[in-house]
Amino acid sequence: MAAILLSDLSTLAQYLRESLELKKFSIIYAYNGTGKTRLSGEFKEQGKKFGEDREVTQRDTLYFNAFTEDLFNWDNDLKNDRKRVLKINGDSRFFSGLETQEMDNRIRPLLNRYADFDFRIDTTEWEVSFSREVEIDGKRTTVEDIKVSRGEENIFIWCFFLAIVQLALDGDEAYEWVKYVYIDDPISSLDENNAIAVAHHLAQLLMTTDKGPRVVVSTHHVLFFNVLCNEFKGKAYKHLLKRGAALGSYSLVDTSARPFLHHLSNLVELYDAQSSGSLYTHHFNMMRRVMEQTANFLGLDDWKTCIAAPDGADKALHKRFIDLMSHGDYSLYEPREMMEENKAYFRTIFRQFITGHPFNRTLFPNLFNIAGATQAVDA
Template sequence: MGAEPFPDLPALAKHLREELDQKKFVLLYAYNGTGKTRLSTSFKDLGKKVDESGEVTERDTLYFNAFTEDLFQWDNDLANDHERVLKINQDSRFFAGLGELEMDNRIRPLLSRYVDFEFEIDTDAWEVSFARETRQKKDDGTYETIREDDIKVSRGEENIFIWCFFLAIVQLALDSAEAYKWVKYIYIDDPISSLDDNNAVMVAHHLAQLMTGSHEGLRVVISTHHVLFFNVLCNELKKSRRYFLSKRLQDDGFALHETDSTPFLYHLASLVELHEAMKSGALYTHHFNMLRRVMEQTACFFGYAKWDECIKAEGDDPNQTVYKRVIDLMSHGDYSLYEPREMLPDNKEHFGRILRQFITRHPFSPALFPNEAT
């Protein structure tokens, strides 16, 4: 997997736009804290035109990220604890044409795949109310349906509602609805932060279905920290460009690692990142944390009783106990990814030996580690 460096997020966002001149879809995987949400903002900002007064006159990106979720805020009716509604930010262009487009009817078939509650959008008050019907057994053994209005749904249910709201708007953009003819790009960042694996698969599959049957002119970027979600999209969108996005700690930049030609899994991406850090010499104390996580996952896969069975040293290396102690010490320290500390020379040497022996001992694809002696 090659790695292409970028000095900052605007440069990376510009590159993604150039990629989309050739490809309809770009998929990005990145760990939390890498800068996915900030990248989506940089991408969006490149498509803005602003007049002399600072007013945005043109834009080209319909996006979903953490800021999209912030367009909805709960009014919990603290005084009476009865009429709880989800308020909509009417100043956002995200909701252009809300009153005329019958969004209730567009959202409902999307939402019914995932949840069992009802909702109603009040376009005059700019709020959403929720209700749920349940069946309760009566004293005579029969059942009756009880409707509870103005409920507050769970955080996960709220997120999936907002996601389906967004999908309904995406469909309008794909159908070239007048209110969304300005959309040239769709940028989706981490839509499934509160979903379990089963729903993650469903969301990814449904999203891919929607996009592959879409308007040829629109281009799409999807970024996520969820491995399963990413892999499902890779399988569904086979002609997409796929990247692993990482930070370059040595210069505060970023790197795109192409993953088109190899299967992508979290532990493999971590292992490749560690190998490249070892080769460059840019090793930081938090890399021991990453290495231990990879070993724990590998131990589970191979059925080892303990993770340290992954660091059985070669016959002529007496340092297995030392290696375990080094990993224990360095992975339990207060070594933050956001305040990286470079390893001491001795620890770099230990790390390199441990990693090389780990890669050699386990049957990873040699294509993941070019120029590594076997």
């Protein structure tokens, strides 16, 4: 795969801007910690122009990243514990069309794909209130001014953003300034089904017209990346972003020439998750899928042959554990964190798997010591 070496973040952002003159989309896969959010910030900054007093006189990038979520914050009504609202930072140009575009009606059809709550935007107070229908004593009633969960809040903000992107695609006057859309990891901790749904929905929205803003999407979610690659086909650059050898430099690898080795990226993601302790139930499903891909590559009968427990009883237990944990009924946008006992089982199964097969050891830098021996699998 061809790689482009870029000396720093500014050079990388400029390269992306120039390359988007030839193709409308650029999709970037990168591990967490590579610098995706900083890249989105640098890309945005390069589109700004300033006046004599350093005030921003022009910009060209509508972006979604961690800072977008900071434009919303909760007022939990600590005094009365009754009216809880999500406050909006009305000073941001992100909300340019909020007062004139009936945003409620634009957001609601998008939100209904993913959630069962409703909302109302107050453009006088710059706040959002939420409600939900519940059943009480056999009768359906609407509970007002609720506080939605963090996952529900995230998906609401995402749908808010999509509604604004639609306005930019339509050439709405309030968003005529948008030349680029930069999306960085739109929804965190997606399970597989919803990674597919969100990626497909995003691609369908962006491909409704060949005109409109150029788009960059960066993500650490390998399935999300894969679906976007398939949806955009030849209309997108498909890159793997890595840190370069020199401090502060980057390597941008073109993954279009041959299939991206998604299972290896999944392995690194699982390794990072089990190392940090941030393990969720869907990680068992990911591990099983990697085992299936490994078995296919090696010509083995099925994924169970990749369970590397030395004892037959342990092997049967680990198979049963993976089966059970791979077929639960888990929340769409809030995958459940594992109990500590299950985390211990996951670490044991995972570490036995990667040490029992000839994967490149540089993918797992802290699992192997200098002499090449593995750490204890139950560490």
